Amino acid sequence: MPRPKETFERTQPLTFKSPEEVLEEETMYTTYEIARLLQGLDPGWELDAETESVLLDWAIPWIMVNADSFVFAAPESDDEPGYYGLK
Known part of the structure; x- marks a missing residue:
């Protein structure tokens, strides 16, 4: 339920790191690994499914917004995730 801003003790700007600040240049990552990073x-790190789902809710839009910074490698099989890395 929405709350008035004044009910919060403190607010802060919402900022995200750039892909170059999060990922190593010569490494490819799954979306799950990016979410953790x-x-x-x-x-x-092992996470329960619910926590991992929440982290993916943040990671997937971050990847899409920064798509120009990424390269993609297709998964080796249909039941594996793809990999993303820096251009």
């Missing part, structure tokens, strides 16, 4: 987590 955006939160400052190790890309191999």
Whole structure:
């Protein structure tokens, strides 16, 4: 439910890091790994499905907004994710 802004003790600007600040240049990542990195987590960190879903809700739009910075590698099979890396 919406809340009046004054009910919050503090607000801050919503900022996102650039792809170059998050990813290593010579490495390709799945969207799941990118989602973890955006939160400052190790890309191999195990997460429960609900948390991973929330992180993907942030990561997928970030990837789309920054699409000009990425290259894509198709998955090796239909049941695996694709990989993204810096151009």
